[in-house]
Amino acid sequence: MQDFRFTPLDLPPETEALRGEVRAFLDETIGHEPPVLRSRTWSRFDGAFSRKLGDKGWIGMTWPRAYGGHERSALERYVVLEELLAAGAPCSAHWTGDRQSGPLLLNRGTEEQRRRFLPGIASGEIFFCIGMSEPDTGSDLASVRTRADRTDGGYIVNGTKIWTSNAHECDHMIALLRTDTEVERKHDGLSQFILDLKAPGVTARPIRNLADEDHFNEVVFQDVFVPDDLLVGREGDGWAQVTSELAFERSGPERYLSSWILVEEMLRAAGPEPSERRAIALGRLVAHAAVLREMSLSVAGQLQRGEDPSLEATVVKDLGALLEQQIPEVAHELYEEEPTLEAASDLAQVTAYLVQAAPSFSLRGGAREILRGIIARGLGLR
């Protein structure tokens, strides 16, 4: 068994100026917004905000200039991301394109696909979502059944994707589809496509979540034509492509900061001379967050050096979700005021929202049980 090693990372000094720029920008754009709005960083789809970020050069930061990127380092990107999240900026519109779809097209896409989509993602004008889960396919991702059948000049897509964040607002979906049903292993015969969500035969139906938000969807494809040139990578390589993509999804600062606004509001409500009980509970949360930030930065440093920290990234996501879910619990324990979204203190409103959002933190991007299964294999359990 290999020991984990989270070598501490020093952010390069030049990132400090960038951090200052991002803070000034956020202060100007969302500084006036109430905390409860800012705690919805994941569910707020705000294309205008994303375009402002694009203008600043803070989407697609690490991509080549030829594709609308800015050729900045992964660590500079890290600083921008953590500032956006800590402030509670509305990140939902561009996040998937920046984190996953863009890098996927850079790594596996054709030259034409890169030129067609990447500049628009980087400017905050084209929004992508991810079509993986299906009504009968959740954690068992390889069992997807939505089909892409060969036809003249392309494929015909039939089936249903579900839990697709923002499909009703996005322009395109990167979908994992079955191109071959005659395979021995279900992991074979899968392929990734760029699907135009405005194409005939596509219906996106928002599914309201328990917090009364409609950010995720059921997307039905009925005889939707996809031209050959929107296949991503190689036909049949979908599984390998998707699993390497998940490494991007599990390694960022978004995996421990979802409830950060609530830590700030609890501290504010505690005042300068908190009770012993509150001081202990809040000190502990800050310690946990600080250690997770070190771990998350360490993973970023390992990625930057070309190492493969996929196991470490999985550990960070598992621990991060635990912390994100504990924070509203601690708010319940420490404060008397009933959490409510009606007229109430900032603390009560933020708690009310996050207590409802929290269950999703250990579901999205790999359920806790799946992550722990991956960690267990990494430990050498056989």
Next chain:
Amino acid sequence: MSGAEMEDENELAGILADQVNRLLADTATREVKRAAELGDWPAALWAGVEEAGLPLALVSEDAGGVGAGWAEAEVVMRAAGRHQAPLPLVETMLAARMLEGAGLPIPDGPMTLAPIPPGDALTLDGERLSGRASRVPWGGRAGHVVLLLEGEGGTAIVLAEPGEPVANANVAREPRDDLTWTEAVVQAAPTNLSAGDLRHWGAFARAAQMAGALEFVLAESVRYANDRSQFGRPLGKFQAVQQQLAALAGEVAAAGASVLAAARALDRGRAGFEVACAKIRCGEAAGKAAAIAHQVHGAIGFTQEHALHFATKRLWSWRAEFGGEAQWSQELGREMARLGADRLWPFMTGARGA
């Protein structure tokens, strides 16, 4: 630090860890640990550790030491915890560093430092020490005790022979003796260190030891789960067990990361925040990890015969020493409350140690 420098440093740390781990794996055996619980002094183990130069790791080469920084010291302390070496090794490392800083001679042999909790009254009159220090690690076994005394005339480091001991122990049966001096002749010199610094050093050492003991607990649990079969298959095949071991691994990973961050901060001379975080995080990991490890090991892990308890009893002890989570969390919480909500994130992201 450049990527290449970082790799070099990682490589050096790896070599040092291998050396110390090999030495301790061979010599800190189950029998030695059990004998130490019953009161034996592991003379051969100490001789090996001393021969390798480990007790003087934090002392400069000019003063006969190794000249290691805190990052390298962390490697030694973690290994000491991983193998539960029943010695005042980390205590001697810290005591020697205190002595060198004050320009006092560094005696041979095992040393210790007195944590001096509130309530202990010690007075220094010239070179005469009187009073009582409670729960001194290995107090009755160490050749010398190093104390830090804050008085009207400034702060002094004191090098004393152990006072009259009353034997005490932590739950791991490590000596934690009360020592009483009555006008004992000692050596003393002024110091720039404060009692707070010393508490940070002690908390850091215990956190590093916990990180090591946690690695041991994880490795033993994984090994046991793979070796032990029930219902016709190894325990490690059961998802219920896998999920628990993955949770254990997360605690171990977080503890290790917190200590590396604290070592880096100590090397930069400003470590209050990172040390507090490490002691809090390792303490919590200690509780959770020990519970899972014992659950996975079943009844055999609850026996004297099995080696798991050497680590878990130390985890339960060390999490309380040099300040437990309640104390450090409260301090940290109060500091953050004074800072205020709007300055919390800038503080978290500030280059505190740089």
